[in-house]
Amino acid sequence: MTVAPLLLFLALPDPASSATPPSLTSVGRDLAVTENVAGRVIAVLGDVRVDARVAGDVIVWGGDVAFGPAGSVGGNLSVFGGRIVPPPSGDLPVRGTVSTPATLLNVYLAEMYRAPWETGARTAAFRGLRLIGLSIWLAGTLLLLYLFGSAVSRAALCAEEQWSGALLAGLTAVLSFLLAASAALALLPAGLAIPIALFVAGLAVGAKIFGMVALFLLIGQKVMRTVAPSRRPAALAAGFAILGGLSLLPFVGAVVWSAASVVAVGIAVLSRFGTPRVRVAVA
Secondary structure: OOHHHHHHHHOOOOOOOOOOOOOEEEEOOOEEEOOOEOOOEEEEOOOEEEOOEEOOOEEEEOOOEEEOOOOEEOOOEEEEOOOEEOOOOOOOOEOOOEEOHHHHHHHHHHHHHOOOOOOOOOOHHHHHHHHHHHHHHHHHHHHHHHHOHHHHHHHHHHHHHOHHHHHHHHHHHHHHHHHHHHHHHHHOOHHHHHHHHHHHHHHHHHHHHHHHHHHHHHHHHHHHOOOOHHHHHHHHHHHHHHHHHHHOOOOHHHHHHHHHHHHHHHHHHHOOOOOOOOOOOOO
16 A cells, blocks of 8 residues: 555656666566666565665665665665665765665654745645655555444444534544643653553544544545445545645645644544444333
């Protein structure tokens, strides 16, 4: 779910060029570049040794990249799940940028803190990371719907009946989680504070994920005008597409996704994670 979008995003040809230069691609085996390559080098689940000049990018997923004395990269170097071994000289012969999970995280965080009207905001790398994150969200929500379809459906129904209550419960729960974690870290010994803070953080994340699934389902059911169990996956996908699409908009997207996250926590708390309601008969 995540490998394909990333490779497609990184491997897209330049629209300005009418012809694509010859490239090398390897899947599941090591690759040695001993002759000059005019295009790109792409490897999945294999190591790459660069002993010649690569005019384009070098993209490696799940492998190491090692440079020989004559190896160089004229484009960008992207390595995910592996190491970068420089040549004996010590200097990395890469003309473009070097991307690893750590550097991509820095790019993502920098764009998150950049104002939408500033120059350079919403770079291609940032948009690509957002799409990858959304693809993970979609896979996870569909899995939760498959495992806990009845509980998610009950939570969505609870949110539909108590929209204002879900929002208020979300604000209260988020504030309570923050205060509880802060108080534990500030007042308790480290051996006790850290496990408690991690538990509170895990509970908050679990509430958000479960509540977001219920929120996607509720929005999709409203759009498709059906609550049939057989239509739940389609309804969830429709609701996800709406909120996910809005989250990609400059400035507005961050506000919408943040507000949805607060409501999602409220849905999980208010519905007690979709626990069935118990009716007590009074004699």
